[in-house]
Amino acid sequence: MKLWGGRFESGPSEVFERFGNSLDFDRRLIDCDIRGSQAFARALERVGILSPEERGAIVDAFEAIRAESASPQFYAGATDEDVHTLVIRKLKEKAGKVADKIHTGRSRNEQVSLDTRLWLREECDRVRALLRGVMGALLALAGRYPDSVIPGYTHLRRAQAVLWPHYLLAYFEMFARDFDRMGEARRRTDVMPLGSGALAGSGFPFDREAIAGDLGFAAITRNSMDVSADRDFALDFLYAASVAMIHLSRLAEDWILYSSEEFAWLELGDGVTSGSSLMPQKKNPDSLELIRGKCGRVMGSLTSLMVTMKGLPMTYNRDMQEDKVPLFAAADEVSASLEMARVVIETVRLLPEKPYTAAQESWVVATDLAEALARAGTPFHTAHQIVGRFVLESVRSGKRPADWTAEEMHAFAPEFTADLAAQLDPRQGMKSREVPGGTGPASVAAALAAAKARLEEMTV
Ligand code: ARG
Numbered sequence: 001m002k003l004w005g006g007r008f009e010s011g012p013s014e015v016f017e018r019f020g021n022s023l024d025f026d027r028r029l030i031d032c033d034i035r036g037s038q039a040f041a042r043a044l045e046r047v048g049i050l051s052p053e054e055r056g057a058i059v060d061a062f063e064a065i066r067a068e069s070a071s072p073q074f075y076a077g078a079t080d081e082d083v084h085t086l087v088i089r090k091l092k093e094k095a096g097k098v099a100d101k102i103h104t105g106r107s108r109n110e111q112v113s114l115d116t117r118l119w120l121r122e123e124c125d126r127v128r129a130l131l132r133g134v135m136g137a138l139l140a141l142a143g144r145y146p147d148s149v150i151p152g153y154t155h156l157r158r159a160q161a162v163l164w165p166h167y168l169l170a171y172f173e174m175f176a177r178d179f180d181r182m183g184e185a186r187r188r189t190d191v192m193p194l195g196s197g198a199l200a201g202s203g204f205p206f207d208r209e210a211i212a213g214d215l216g217f218a219a220i221t222r223n224s225m226d227v228s229a230d231r232d233f234a235l236d237f238l239y240a241a242s243v244a245m246i247h248l249s250r251l252a253e254d255w256i257l258y259s260s261e262e263f264a265w266l267e268l269g270d271g272v273t274s275g276s277s278l279m280p281q282k283k284n285p286d287s288l289e290l291i292r293g294k295c296g297r298v299m300g301s302l303t304s305l306m307v308t309m310k311g312l313p314m315t316y317n318r319d320m321q322e323d324k325v326p327l328f329a330a331a332d333e334v335s336a337s338l339e340m341a342r343v344v345i346e347t348v349r350l351l352p353e354k355p356y357t358a359a360q361e362s363w364v365v366a367t368d369l370a371e372a373l374a375r376a377g378t379p380f381h382t383a384h385q386i387v388g389r390f391v392l393e394s395v396r397s398g399k400r401p402a403d404w405t406a407e408e409m410h411a412f413a414p415e416f417t418a419d420l421a422a423q424l425d426p427r428q429g430m431k432s433r434e435v436p437g438g439t440g441p442a443s444v445a446a447a448l449a450a451a452k453a454r455l456e457e458m459t460v
Helices: 014-020 023-046 052-068 083-101 108-144 164-189 208-215 224-229 232-258 286-310 318-347 353-361 366-375 380-397 406-412 418-424 426-430 441-457
Strands: 149-154 157-163
Touching (some): 023 108, 023 318, 108 164, 108 232, 149 164, 164 441, 353 426, 380 406, 418 426
Antiparallel strands (some): 149 157
């Protein structure tokens, strides 16, 4: 069926019909389309276009259509242009003549905006709930190894020792910002467009605030042309989803490395790894690789919609129908990845000796030594030079920090007083990093407790 046709002498070509049809993908909006149309029927009653009986018949028919739409049979043989058209055809089949009034003063341009907003609002909530799950799992994992030390990296070279919970809390902060960004995307989505007509505003005096109240929207849109032209709210979601995916992807990359034989700090759960069809020994981190892989697809969805929108003249253009496939795909991928990540985090085991040994065998204590010298009065630049030479000597002679005695250190440089030898233990230097946000043990314990309280406040 078409919602137009009077002006045409012939119907669309079969090729164009196939080419332009969006039902295959926008049927996902059917529930939102029905909810929006029921609210619109009530709005039509309020402006006197529908009698209470007609409105009742329409709302009931929509309810029956909603129930039927759960069965795949419902779509069998449907050749409707899009989900909006399908729903109206079904309404006509059910409610008869009265259905002809449902499009009074309403355009599909505003309808598709409404449906997408109704749908996306729920997706934002779903993603936020899943982000909470990931953050909760990170905090639980931090609590399981509160004192474990790992080498922190820059340039993928061992840099300074940090507590394992400090490392995990870095990701907690990223996901907390993602939670915020998703909330912001939701706020921009939560605006009601009906009453905008095709682009110029409806020709009927709808109480737009009442429609917003009916559908639980926080506000109404302020410009009818903007409604037909705008997909910013979808872009906001795609951006927030992309950044969350980047965070997941970096966590995945870390853990693929950390669980490799070369690092061997982490043991991934059997349930989130795969074997090889040829090599019997393999235990591959496929779940994490897929998260990393899906990140590219979500970013692709953002790029795809940005490119679709960038050159469009005001207001609606059919190009905009192409928003849905990337939007739906990104929502599915970010949700699936967050769920997967939570399970990976819940089932991972840290082998604390490994990263601790890695820290001990490297020169992550070099900065601690230089700073201890500076605290004792040596200008930092000089201290940096002394420790640099000390490390060079150690590398030349094959000595690890623990191989040095206090006497040997003092012989190397008179600035190395006996008490400084304690700084050769990676745990020691961390104790001086008790700044807010630092890896000092007391700071980390406080940050962990604060994160738990913050997570409680992050309600969806
Ligand atoms: N299927 C269309 C879309 O998703 C609905 C809006 C159609 N409007 C129009 N003027 N053809 O964008």
